[in-house]
Amino acid sequence: MNAAPADQIRLLDLQAIDSRLDQLAHRRRTLPELAEIDKATADHTALKDLVIAAQTQLSDTTREQGKAEQDVEQVRARAARNQQRMDSGAVTSPRDLENLQHETGSLAKRQADLEDVVLEVMERLESAEGRVTELTARLEHSTVVLQEAEARRDAAYAEIDTDAAKVQRDREAVAVVIPDDLLKLYTRLRQQQGGVGAARLQQRRCEGCRVEFAVSDLNAIKAEPRDAVVRCDNCGRILVRTAESGA
Incomplete structure (x- = not known):
C-alpha cells in the first residue's frame, strides 16, 4: 500500500486522538x-x-x-x-x-x-x-x-462525556482527510494491537512495541519509497516515518 507521507503523519495525530478517547473511556469505566x-x-x-x-x-x-x-x-x-x-x-x-x-x-x-x-x-x-x-x-x-x-x-x-465529545469532533476533522484504504488498515490494526494501529519510527525504534531495529532492517526501511506504507516486522503496526526517524 502507498500513501502520501503527509497522510501517514496524520495517522500519528489520529492515533494520539484515539488514545485520548481510549483513556477517557477507561476513566469512565473505572x-x-x-x-x-x-x-x-x-x-x-x-x-x-x-x-x-x-x-x-x-x-x-x-x-x-x-x-x-x-x-x-x-x-x-x-x-x-x-x-x-x-x-x-x-x-x-x-x-x-x-x-x-x-x-x-x-x-x-x-x-x-x-x-x-x-x-x-x-x-x-x-x-x-x-x-x-x-x-x-x-x-x-x-x-x-x-x-x-x-x-x-x-x-x-x-465531565468525561463533554471532553470525549470535543475529542471526537477533533478526530472526525483529522480522519476525514485520510485516504479510506489507509484509514481502514489503521482501524483494523488498532483493533488487533490493543488500541495502537500506527506508531512513529523514532531513530531505530518502533514506538509501538519499543523494539529497536538492526542496522540492516533500518537500511531496508530507508530504501522504501517515501509514500510506501511500512509495517513493523515485530508488531505489525504501521510504521510512520518522520523527519526525526532517521529513515
Whole structure:
C-alpha cells in the first residue's frame, strides 16, 4: 500500500486522538465512585433487609403484647366476678363457696404469672422499637451516602462525556482527510494491537512495541519509497516515518 507521507503523519495525530478517547473511556469505566456505589448499594440493600426483619419482629411482639394483656384482663375479670358473687352472698353452699375461693386463689396466681409475661414482652417490645429506630436511621444515612456517590459519578460522567465529545469532533476533522484504504488498515490494526494501529519510527525504534531495529532492517526501511506504507516486522503496526526517524 502507498500513501502520501503527509497522510501517514496524520495517522500519528489520529492515533494520539484515539488514545485520548481510549483513556477517557477507561476513566469512565473505572471511576472510584463506581466502587463506592457498589459498596453503598450492597450496604443499603443489607440494611433494608435488616429493617424489614426488625419491623416484622416489632409487629410480632406488639401482637404478642396485646394477647398477653388480653389474657391478664380475662383472668382479672373472672376473679372480679368471683369476688362479686362471694360478696353478694349469692353462694350459700359451703362446698360451692370453698370451690369459688380456691378458684379465686388460682386466678390470682395465674394473673401474677401473666403479668410477669406482659412485663417480659414489654421489655422485648422496647428493645424491638429501639432496633427499628436504630436501623431506620442507619438506612436513611446509607441512602444519603448512595445518593451522594451517584451524584459524584454523574458529575464525573458529564465531565468525561463533554471532553470525549470535543475529542471526537477533533478526530472526525483529522480522519476525514485520510485516504479510506489507509484509514481502514489503521482501524483494523488498532483493533488487533490493543488500541495502537500506527506508531512513529523514532531513530531505530518502533514506538509501538519499543523494539529497536538492526542496522540492516533500518537500511531496508530507508530504501522504501517515501509514500510506501511500512509495517513493523515485530508488531505489525504501521510504521510512520518522520523527519526525526532517521529513515
